[in-house]
Amino acid sequence: MRTFIAIDTGQKISSIVDTVVERLKRMGFKASWVVGNNAHLTLAFLNEVDREKVELVASMLSKRLRGFPTFTFSTGKLGFFRHKNLPRVIWIGVKPSVVLNNLFRETRVALESLGFNVEENFHAHITVGRMKFSPPYWKKLIETVELEEVIVPVNEISLFKSELSPEGARYTKLFSCSFEGGLIKHDF
Template identity: 65%
Template structure:
């Protein structure tokens, strides 16, 4: 099961991402766009993991995060990762937040204890699209897009499955670990 650990961003952020995607399309950008309903803040990629191991990971995460404080995050500016002087991924940033860094450290600790590979560089962002074509003057176009500052609450993390298809990736929650304690196993056919 291709999977990752992430924070669900909520409906207001989803609608803002859909608005940014529409603006980019009108400017001539072509990409594998992230549907607003798929918006999430990735804490860690897991790659392919068997369901039983994923359930053990979710159980350990749930125990480790019990009592973690609820906190808020705020969306930031539009940004991008470049490859060969063109934007490869366009994203919306997340304002720096010490509690998010602490959460990442807790998740990383559980992953390391289970011998999962962990990424060294945590750059919190919300992916808008993976670029296939960028128009001339793309840099200037991106500078004109303003993003709404949205504050959203974080009181859980989820383990998602990533399902690849011709229409793009679809994400489905498999487990949710509430900071108040408790593990939710989501129903699915699999």
């Protein structure tokens, strides 16, 4: 199954993502939009992983992250990844956080010990949409979208399954790894 490891960003971010998507649509942007309930901060994309290995990954992460401190991160401005002078992905930024970077590093170490290749460059963000069309003056339009700063509490990470369809991606939480110790297996 297609899997990734992420922080569930909660209901407040979910609402903001839905609001931003509606605003960008009205401005003329076309994209594969993220549904607010699917909003998350990805730590690592694992690609296709068989069911047994998914359980091994969850177990390893749970052990590695036991005792990791609960923390918060704050959202920032709307931003984008560019490709050939057009936005490829539009996202909600995340303000720099030493603890969030440490969480990424610990996650990467656990995954690499199981043979996964994880990108070394970590750019914390919450994806809003993968662009298909951008209107003229797209950069100025993006700059007009002001976001409320949200403080997101983090006390666990989760392993998700991603299923792609013409209606968009559907994410299912498979496991949650609590920093206080403990692995929760969700029905899948």
